[in-house]
Amino acid sequence: MTNVIETKNLLRKFGSDETEIIALNKVSVEIEKGEFTAIIGPSGSGKTTLLHLIGGLDEPDDGSVFLSGANIAEMSGNELSDFRRDHIGFIFQAYNLIPVLSAQENIEYIMLLQGVPAAERKSRVGDMLNLVGLEGLGDRRPAHLSGGQQQRVAVARAMASQPDIILADEPTANLDSKTGIALLDVMRELNEKQNMTFVFSTHDQKIMDRATRLIHLEDGAIEKDERK
Amino acid sequence: MLMFKLAWRNLFRNVRRTILTCLLISSSLVVLILVDGLVLGMVDVMVGGITKTLEGEAQVNHRDFRTNLEPEYFIEDPVGVINIIETDNEVAGYAPRVIIGGMVASSYNTTGGLIYGVDAERELEVSRIKDALIEGEYLSGGERELLMGKPMVDLLEIELGDRVVLTAAAVDTNEIAQELFRLTGVLEFGPEEIDKTYIFINLKKAQSLLGMQGHVHQIALQFNDPEISRKPDLPLFQTLTDDEVEALGWLDLQPSIGAMIEMSSFSTMIVGLVLFLLTSLGVINSMFMSIYERIYEFGVSKAIGTTPFQITQLVLIEALLLALLSCTFGLLMAYLIGDYFSENGIPMGKMEVSGIVVDGNMYTRLATYQFIHFPIYVTLLTLTAALYPALYASKIVPTQALQRAL
Numbered sequence: 044m045t046n047v048i049e050t051k052n053l054l055r056k057f058g059s060d061e062t063e064i065i066a067l068n069k070v071s072v073e074i075e076k077g078e079f080t081a082i083i084g085p086s087g088s089g090k091t092t093l094l095h096l097i098g099g100l101d102e103p104d105d106g107s108v109f110l111s112g113a114n115i116a117e118m119s120g121n122e123l124s125d126f127r128r129d130h131i132g133f134i135f136q137a138y139n140l141i142p143v144l145s146a147q148e149n150i151e152y153i154m155l156l157q158g159v160p161a162a163e164r165k166s167r168v169g170d171m172l173n174l175v176g177l178e179g180l181g182d183r184r185p186a187h188l189s190g191g192q193q194q195r196v197a198v199a200r201a202m203a204s205q206p207d208i209i210l211a212d213e214p215t216a217n218l219d220s221k222t223g224i225a226l227l228d229v230m231r232e233l234n235e236k237q238n239m240t241f242v243f244s245t246h247d248q249k250i251m252d253r254a255t256r257l258i259h260l261e262d263g264a265i266e267k268d269e270r271k
Numbered sequence: 272m273l274m275f276k277l278a279w280r281n282l283f284r285n286v287r288r289t290i291l292t293c294l295l296i297s298s299s300l301v302v303l304i305l306v307d308g309l310v311l312g313m314v315d316v317m318v319g320g321i322t323k324t325l326e327g328e329a330q331v332n333h334r335d336f337r338t339n340l341e342p343e344y345f346i347e348d349p350v351g352v353i354n355i356i357e358t359d360n361e362v363a364g365y366a367p368r369v370i371i372g373g374m375v376a377s378s379y380n381t382t383g384g385l386i387y388g389v390d391a392e393r394e395l396e397v398s399r400i401k402d403a404l405i406e407g408e409y410l411s412g413g414e415r416e417l418l419m420g421k422p423m424v425d426l427l428e429i430e431l432g433d434r435v436v437l438t439a440a441a442v443d444t445n446e447i448a449q450e451l452f453r454l455t456g457v458l459e460f461g462p463e464e465i466d467k468t469y470i471f472i473n474l475k476k477a478q479s480l481l482g483m484q485g486h487v488h489q490i491a492l493q494f495n496d497p498e499i500s501r502k503p504d505l506p507l508f509q510t511l512t513d514d515e516v517e518a519l520g521w522l523d524l525q526p527s528i529g530a531m532i533e534m535s536s537f538s539t540m541i542v543g544l545v546l547f548l549l550t551s552l553g554v555i556n557s558m559f560m561s562i563y564e565r566i567y568e569f570g571v572s573k574a575i576g577t578t579p580f581q582i583t584q585l586v587l588i589e590a591l592l593l594a595l596l597s598c599t600f601g602l603l604m605a606y607l608i609g610d611y612f613s614e615n616g617i618p619m620g621k622m623e624v625s626g627i628v629v630d631g632n633m634y635t636r637l638a639t640y641q642f643i644h645f646p647i648y649v650t651l652l653t654l655t656a657a658l659y660p661a662l663y664a665s666k667i668v669p670t671q672a673l674q675r676a677l
Binding site for chain 1: 274275276277280281284464472567569570571572573574575576577579580668669670
């Protein structure tokens with residue numbers, strides 16, 4: 044199997060001197076294509092920090108991140124933005140849709156950045172809305188969608204760019220149990236059908252139950268790494 | 272297109288702030304156009320005060336006459352000059368004059384004055400002598416007719432019909448020449464200088480009094496298009512100018528007014544700079560408020576692949592749309608207000624600026640360039656002011672933005 048994510052001795056500190064906290068301490072991990080991985084651990088264990096470093100949203104104090112074989116530390120700001128746009132889909136805890144754009148425009152936005160032709164954009168938006176069960180709601184702005192519906196739009200947006208990896212930070216934290224399960228089923232289905240790689244940072248047992256791999260973090264270090 | 276749609280919708284996230292910023296930008300544009308319109312109006316009044324009152328838009332004089340007003344420096348061949356003037360289609364009117372310093376005496380008092388021998392009919396096209404008449408009759412060609420300003424009438428303690436004696440040195444003999452006249456009209460031009468000093472008699476009488484029949488000291492001109500009198504290289508001026516006479520436009524005749532006009536433009540520039548500075552601060556403040564409200568959103572946008580350049584672009588498009596919206600409103604308001612004041616004027620009372628009397632209302636003059644250049648300046652200014660907030664937004668670090676929001 045091919046590694047789509049590889050981290051080597053990732054070190055990330057916050058604060059300085061007496062207030063210094065080591066969020067990640069020499070973390071090395073390899074994630075293969077098509078894995079449905081959950082990074083779990085108590086609050087402050089470094090889950091989100093690891094996810095941000097993998098996604099190139101933050102820079103490590105030491106160590107490196109390779110995505111599909113490319114060292115993201117060697118990329119310029121614009122190259123990294125382009126890389127994220129084309130290879131990584133993000134889903135955040137707080138939905139994070141652009142409030143002035145409708146659901147379909149939110150999904151279309153990232154494709155527009157990619158320079159996808161208008162006809163294809165429209166077709167993919169339709170497909171994505173169907174996939175996440177939001178047919179007929181494409182014209183609604185986020186304020187007129189429920190939390191679960193907004194998170195589905197966020198999932199659709201993350202997938203619309205056809206990334207290699209989807210990084211999801213507590214995607215079900217603000218959803219009720221039923222909506223969370225439905226959304227996870229959609230993601231699991233995508234993972235199985237399209238062999239898309241998912242990496243979650245979560246406390247949610249529902250995600251852990253569905254994950255094919257669990258990486259346990261404790262005090263910034265990998266305590267256990269188990270494949271089901 | 273989606274960027275424009277996004278920028279447009281972002282503008283109306285906070286309608287009140289957008290309206291207030293728009294009002295700030297459009298008010299600056301309105302004030303700038305109106306100030307410039309007022310300056311143009313003021314310049315029109317000042318230039319008109321000079322060129323329409325008595326001086327004319329241009330003059331033909333003996334080369335040495337204007338320096339010291341010596342009566343022997345007259346135009347030798349006024350007929351030749353007039354023939355050239357009459358064939359020029361640009362000339363709306365001309366008036367030949369004899370001008371000499373002399374004394375005027377009544378039964379009670381004596382004072383010095385500048386005697387103008389004028390062609391009453393031709394002066395109607397060139398000067399406002401007739402309009403300045405407040406009592407009595409205008410010149411009709413009579414031998415003894417004389418007009419003078421109210422202050423001089425008061426000084427001499429005379430009334431309409433009273434006799435006065437003019438004394439001046441005859442040009443041909445250099446002897447003292449004296450003649451009796453009767454006050455037929457009292458004038459009030461406005462500028463004290465003219466009202467206290469100038470005396471008007473008929474041209475032919477002046478020529479015979481001073482022994483200079485057929486000659487004149489000055490020919491004042493008005494043009495169909497006053498603007499052409501500003502051109503120092505006007506073909507008519509070049510044709511008329513030779514070793515003996517010179518033809519000059521009012522800008523060369525009154526260089527101090529030219530300097531004053533330049534100063535007016537400078538003051539408009541200062542007003543513009545102050546307005547631009549205040550507007551810039553307003554725009555920067557508004558754009559920053561808008562960015563701070565959306566820090567999390569910018570963080571997410573960057574996380575999903577929006578490049579710093581695209582973030583800068585988005586903020587600048589927002590600023591551009593804000594500027595275009597403000598300019599549209601500002602231009603409309605400036606036109607309506609400017610048009611109103613160009614018709615009705617702003618009441619200013621009576622005041623004298625550099626010897627030019629501005630009486631009554633000050634009118635604005637709107638010009639095409641104000642509606643093309645100024646909005647461009649304002650748009651560029653808004654974009655420049657938005658550049659700093661735009662760069663700030665482009666440098667937002669996604670993780671910090673996401674943490675701040677959580």
